[in-house]
Amino acid sequence: MTVRHFLTLKDLSPEELRFLIRRASELKRLKEPYAPLKHKVLGMIFEKASTRTRVSFEAGMVQLGGAAIFLSPRDSQLDRGEPLEDTARVLSRMVDGVVLRTHRHDTVVRFAAYSRVPVINGLTDRFHPCQVLADMQTYFEHRGDIAGRKVAWIGDGNNMCQSYLEAAQQLDFELHIACPPGYEPEAELIREAGAHAVLSHDPISAARGADLIVTDVWASMGQEQEQAQRTAAFQGFTVTSEVMAQAAPEALFMHCLPAHRGEEVSAEVLEGPQSVVWDEAENRLHAQKALLEFLLTAHN
Structure with missing residues (x-):
């Protein structure tokens, strides 16, 4: 077998x-x-x-x-x-x-x-992939099938972002990725995603009309020595209430945790009514x- x-x-x-x-x-x-x-x-x-x-x-x-x-x-x-x-x-x-x-x-x-x-x-x-499987379960439980929806990824084009690119193809949603220049996902994965992926460097544009906004830490495990460089590069990519206001009225916010309040997400958003991070965890x-x-x- x-x-x-x-x-x-x-x-x-x-x-x-x-x-x-x-x-x-x-x-x-x-x-x-x-x-x-x-x-x-x-x-x-x-x-x-x-x-x-x-x-x-x-x-x-x-x-x-x-x-x-x-x-x-x-x-x-x-x-x-x-x-x-x-x-x-x-x-x-x-x-x-x-x-x-x-x-x-x-x-x-x-x-x-x-x-x-x-x-x-x-x-x-x-x-x-295990994290994104849980994320999709969370979305389905709160809002139903994600097919045809707009998802915004704001931040580093890291392993989570790349699994979201695969989820977009598998579950038929549109992923709008906003990241600083030089921090994009692998080019081949963007190409494979085709029309399911839109890449930009503008968080506001990515968030506009989104049904789900997702982010992650700016420096993942093993990148701690890059913290200062990444903190400078990612200025303007914090998911704040102003960013969430661009999304659809019923939009959800997700973060795989651990979160750094005040860096990739504001405490107000993380603890706010649109956040489902504890269900997600x-x-x-x-x-x-x-x-x-x-x-x-x-x-x-």
């Missing part, structure tokens, strides 16, 4: 993506015990620190009847030079799925190539439970 991985949103068909969004909301509403992953074990290799990704996957496995084993680089032989391919071969004979949260996207691709079990991208430098748990059920049971 072919092993299914989840390295980017394009590893799912549009129909499968919509199924997972619906299933995540169903699992969220479920009150009675449900343990489809009884005796299943998830291996978790994290090169980067995490709050939401780690807790949501570990809690999700427990709630579905399974267990999770967490490994930092210090807890495995990877930190002592064991080839990634060897770790993939060995670990995938002992667990039923693996989550990798790593610096380089190539790492998760190489690991998946040698794994006997499903591999999930818990974050790389290029993509963060909680939905990491439910979206990942749906993903785990999908990948670790035989139905797919």
